[in-house]
Amino acid sequence: MNLRILLADDHAMFRSGLNAVLSTQPDLTCVAEVADGQAAVEETARLAPDVAVLDIRMPRMDGLRAAERILERPQNTTKVIVLTTYDDDGYVYRALRMGASGFLLKSSSPEETLAAVRIAARGDAVIDPSVTRRLIHRFADSIAPPASSSELDRLTAREYEVLLQLAQAHSNTEIARRLGIGEETVKTHVSRVLAKLGLRDRTQAVVYAASHRLVPPPPSRPHSPRSGEVRDCGPR
DSSP states (O other), rough: EEEEEEEOOOOOHHHHHHHHHHHOOEEEEEEESSHHHHHHHHHHHHHOOOOEEEESSSSSSSSSHHHHHHHTTOOOOOEEEEEEOTTTTHHHHHHHHHHOEEEEETTOOOOHHHHHHHHHHOOOOOHHHHHHHHHHHHHHHHHHHOOHHHTTTTTTHHHHHHHHHHHTOHHHHHHHHHHHHHHHHHHHHHHHHHHHHHHSSSHHHHHHHTTTTTTOOOOOOOOOOOOOOOOOOOOO
């Protein structure tokens, strides 16, 4: 299946770099590059890409508002990935709560970028573990009290273990290895956790765990971020 991608960033060189990375893959096609959030909303409505990759900080309309406009549109099928730097945690948390499929550090490697686009397209969360740890550390004490026992009592012991693994943005493969169970079993547990807690997807599981203090925050490590006119850039 060929996945159609829209790129939104006000730095032309960064957009071109992302486009160049996508162009190396036979299953990924950039259908448009845009330089601001308003254009991202308009082009997403016109082209209906599978994934929109949005920088948070853009002129006219920032990426957060653009993501909200895209995701609230009736019958929207476009998944949204938010591009972030190390100091954008507040924006990232809001993006996840409104339904973005996740976030990608602007310093991510080409391999991580390609994986993130494919993961988002299939409906899973794209969450960098280092940023997840910072979100937990920064927001867990201020957003909500610890989860009530009645909520967590809906989960079996194994489902609770899986929830804690989801909270740290581990993939099914990583969860299977850590818990010593099969990937199909992990998928079953993930589905049950989401259903029992009324969560839409894995991204919401991370938000839930962070806001209900389910994971103790480990110390964060320093990180150096890397330093977006509408134009079509691929076949439609």
